[in-house]
Amino acid sequence: MRILVVVQRYGAEVVGGSESHARVVAQRLAMVNEVEVATTNALDYWSWAPHFPEGESMDGPVRVRRFPVTGTRSPTFKDAERHVLFEPHTLADEQAWLAMQGPHTPGLLEFLRDEGKGYDAILFYTYIYEPTAAGLPLVPERAALISTAHDEEPLRLVPYRALFQLPRAFGFLTPEERDLVHARFHNSHIPSEILGIGLEPPPWHDPEPFREHYAPRGPLVLYLGQVSEGKAVDELLADWNRYRAAGGTGSLVLAGTARMQIPKQDDIVPLGRVSDEEKYALLEAADALVLPSHLESLGIVLLEAWQVGTPCLVSAKNKVTSGQVMRAAGGASYGPGGFAAALAAVLADRDRLGASGRAYAERECTWPAFDARLEQLVDLVAN
Amino acid sequence: MNRSSLLVVVQRYGDVSGGAEAHARSVVQRLASHFAIEVATTNSTDYLTWRGDLTAGLDRVDGVTVRRFPVERPRAWNFKLYERRAFRSRHTLDDERAFIDAQGPYAPELLDFLFKRGRDYDHVLFFTYIYYPTVLGLPLVPERAVLVPTAHEESAIGLAAYKPVFHAPRAIAYNTEEERRMVWRRFRNERVSNEIVGVGIDVPAERNATRFREKHGITGPYVLYVGRIGVSKGSRELFANYERWRASDPAHDVSLVLIGDAEMTVPRTGGIVHLGRLGEQDKWDALAGCAAFVMPSLLESLSLVTLEAWAAGRPVIVDARSPVLAGMARRAGAGLAYRGPAEFAEICELLIDDAALGDRLGRSGAEFVARTYTWPRVVETYVDLFAEIRMRLAA
Numbered sequence: 001m002r003i004l005v006v007v008q009r010y011g012a013e014v015v016g017g018s019e020s021h022a023r024v025v026a027q028r029l030a031m032v033n034e035v036e037v038a039t040t041n042a043l044d045y046w047s048w049a050p051h052f053p054e055g056e057s058m059d060g061p062v063r064v065r066r067f068p069v070t071g072t073r074s075p076t077f078k079d080a081e082r083h084v085l086f087e088p089h090t091l092a093d094e095q096a097w098l099a100m101q102g103p104h105t106p107g108l109l110e111f112l113r114d115e116g117k118g119y120d121a122i123l124f125y126t127y128i129y130e131p132t133a134a135g136l137p138l139v140p141e142r143a144a145l146i147s148t149a150h151d152e153e154p155l156r157l158v159p160y161r162a163l164f165q166l167p168r169a170f171g172f173l174t175p176e177e178r179d180l181v182h183a184r185f186h187n188s189h190i191p192s193e194i195l196g197i198g199l200e201p202p203p204w205h206d207p208e209p210f211r212e213h214y215a216p217r218g219p220l221v222l223y224l225g226q227v228s229e230g231k232a233v234d235e236l237l238a239d240w241n242r243y244r245a246a247g248g249t250g251s252l253v254l255a256g257t258a259r260m261q262i263p264k265q266d267d268i269v270p271l272g273r274v275s276d277e278e279k280y281a282l283l284e285a286a287d288a289l290v291l292p293s294h295l296e297s298l299g300i301v302l303l304e305a306w307q308v309g310t311p312c313l314v315s316a317k318n319k320v321t322s323g324q325v326m327r328a329a330g331g332a333s334y335g336p337g338g339f340a341a342a343l344a345a346v347l348a349d350r351d352r353l354g355a356s357g358r359a360y361a362e363r364e365c366t367w368p369a370f371d372a373r374l375e376q377l378v379d380l381v382a383n
Numbered sequence: 384m385n386r387s388s389l390l391v392v393v394q395r396y397g398d399v400s401g402g403a404e405a406h407a408r409s410v411v412q413r414l415a416s417h418f419a420i421e422v423a424t425t426n427s428t429d430y431l432t433w434r435g436d437l438t439a440g441l442d443r444v445d446g447v448t449v450r451r452f453p454v455e456r457p458r459a460w461n462f463k464l465y466e467r468r469a470f471r472s473r474h475t476l477d478d479e480r481a482f483i484d485a486q487g488p489y490a491p492e493l494l495d496f497l498f499k500r501g502r503d504y505d506h507v508l509f510f511t512y513i514y515y516p517t518v519l520g521l522p523l524v525p526e527r528a529v530l531v532p533t534a535h536e537e538s539a540i541g542l543a544a545y546k547p548v549f550h551a552p553r554a555i556a557y558n559t560e561e562e563r564r565m566v567w568r569r570f571r572n573e574r575v576s577n578e579i580v581g582v583g584i585d586v587p588a589e590r591n592a593t594r595f596r597e598k599h600g601i602t603g604p605y606v607l608y609v610g611r612i613g614v615s616k617g618s619r620e621l622f623a624n625y626e627r628w629r630a631s632d633p634a635h636d637v638s639l640v641l642i643g644d645a646e647m648t649v650p651r652t653g654g655i656v657h658l659g660r661l662g663e664q665d666k667w668d669a670l671a672g673c674a675a676f677v678m679p680s681l682l683e684s685l686s687l688v689t690l691e692a693w694a695a696g697r698p699v700i701v702d703a704r705s706p707v708l709a710g711m712a713r714r715a716g717a718g719l720a721y722r723g724p725a726e727f728a729e730i731c732e733l734l735i736d737d738a739a740l741g742d743r744l745g746r747s748g749a750e751f752v753a754r755t756y757t758w759p760r761v762v763e764t765y766v767d768l769f770a771e772i773r774m775r776l777a778a
């Protein structure tokens with residue numbers, strides 16, 4: 001089968017959830033198919049400045065075609081966006097917003113129109129950017145949309161009204177994403193597959209040093225990821241301090257790049273970025289992982305915690321991560337004021353919840369399980 | 384009863400010529416008692432210039448509210464240039480978009496209306512895939528859209544810009560099996576819900592061939608054509624075929640009677656009788672008396688008058704190169720298709736000499752029309768398609 005993956009940015013050094021997912025999918029599919037990627041020469045999504053050389057290159061077995069981005073993101077983009085999201089505006093304003101957002105790559109679009117019919121299936125990543133919004137309508141008869149949508153304002157904009165009716169099939173990251181898209185676009189008749197993600201088995205790691213260090217002070221509660229308000233770490237700190245004030249014990253370890261002020265307290269330990277081995281050592285040593293973020297389209301770190309049998313605590317405000325925890329029966333979710341009680345419940349039942357999470361990760365996130373779902377999706381599109 | 388609402392979008396509406404427009408109006412008239420219905424269209428009656436010759440704003444036609452949006456610029460004077468650019472094998476997506484704007488009718492306020500108010504209607508029915516209001520309007524309300532494409536093979540349908548029009552709507556109402564097969568082959572959009580709908584044919588109770596002959600002084604057998612007389616309708620070939628036949632076979636004294644406006648010069652050959660545009664009763668009287676009805680046009684998605692000829696019980700002669708007409712004639716068992724002038728002549732002779740054959744084919748045509756192209760069936764099919772849309776929107 002000849003498969004094309006279209007994504008706004010691509011490469012090992014590209015940071016971004018859907019971009020990483022696209023690369024994993026391209027590499028997995030390339031084990032049994034001829035896979036190509038059509039993308040831009042940009043590395044970041046705020047300037048779309050050229051970084052990679054244009055033209056063809058190989059990423060392992062995957063042929064990558066990079067098309068130039070014409071122009072960079074307009075300096076007035078944020079104003080235009082506020083206008084179409086929050087003020088009275090015209091159809092033309094919304095249509096102009098898409099081009100301003102970028103990345104504008106006429107070469108990629110013409111490639112799709114001219115060469116698209118040479119592929120059995122074309123997988124489009126991320127609904128929001130122009131390569132998908134303008135590219136998928138050129139090849140709807142062979143397109144799958146991996147929308148990576150969440151409940152955000154742009155989803156209401158006019159370029160997406162038809163986009164979500166056009167693909168042959170959808171690949172969703174979670175059942176929550178599927179439900180959101182079906183409710184918004186009334187398109188449940190279009191077949192879909194819940195892809196989730198596949199994970200490598202954890203590398204060799206040693207949790208003992210972390211255990212020995214933290215155990216004497218009580219439970220080790222771990223946060224792993226970007227330390228920022230955007231990820232609701234400020235709320236986590238407030239919840240933690242209330243828990244401590246009410247007599248709770250232990251340490252809150254924050255592993256990840258800090259993008260906010262962290263109070264200097266003995267019980268709050270910022271570690272900065274950690275290596276892969278340290279990450280899994282921390283995950284296994286932790287009594288619980290906590291993920292307070294409201295906006296995750298797939299909580300990969302939860303799956304990683306479950307790989308090593310550690311239960312998770314998530315914010316009930318996030319339907320996706322609460323759904324994951326519920327399906328895995330691998331932890332608990334907490335609403336406002338409920339952090340301490342939920343933490344206590346998880347700690348009291350750590351082994352059982354951790355084992356349940358581990359079983360879930362083994363069922364859902366091994367490569368054979370992921371590859372089977374991918375194959376399903378490709379089959380829905382090709383034929 | 385709280386009726387569901389329906390907006391019908393079409394490039395021109397009212398007393399205008401044009402098959403798709405007449406189709407839209409007859410469907411609106413039949414659906415008006417089932418839905419709270421409105422029409423969104425332009426203020427033009429002329430598809431060559433899109434001159435805004437009507438007043439923009441609210442209008443009423445047959446008791447139905449019609450919203451006329453202004454055409455903001457006439458069809459580009461150099462439209463042919465845009466056409467050439469877009470139809471080149473190496474053309475850009477910008478060429479396609481420029482072609483669609485240049486082809487018109489360029490009515491951005493109609494799009495803004497669909498953008499802001501389209502979702503206030505339970506369903507939106509778009510007529511004709513090719514024009515600006517449908518290409519750019521349908522993607523604004525796809526979840527409640529039904530398309531009546533009235534498509535046939537032509538250069539424009541190959542443009543990538545039309546793919547969303549055929550993949551995004553909730554349902555497609557095709558005119559014929561042949562049209563559906565052509566669209567499926569081109570777009571691979573089989574998954575879009577669809578039906579063969581078309582129109583209904585109303586046959587007047589009384590049809591009197593003698594009255595027609597006396598009124599217009601026509602004696603002897605005649606072959607009939609009804610419709611616009613022009614190059615794009617295959618009229619030039621029809622005249623040539625008729626003239627060659629008569630020259631080679633003077634024994635058959637058969638006239639060619641033409642009803643309809645001429646956009647080209649009608650030759651002054653003996654036997655060719657051009658009557659201009661006639662009323663409905665005259666038309667049916669003429670159909671009743673013809674030895675055969677001839678439809679030489681190649682580009683038809685549905686020929687109403689061909690259906691009418693069948694409904695009148697007459698056989699039809701069609702060009703074998705027209706997939707829709709030849710396919711329908713074969714399926715109906717009600718017509719003969721010619722490849723070239725020699726076959727045209729043979730078929731004419733056959734039908735003149737063997738009246739029983741013509742009657743048999745005609746009867747078969749009448750049965751075909753009664754099976755497929757009746758208003759009760761058309762209305763019922765639309766009602767079902769729309770119910771399906773409401774069900775999905777409610778889910």
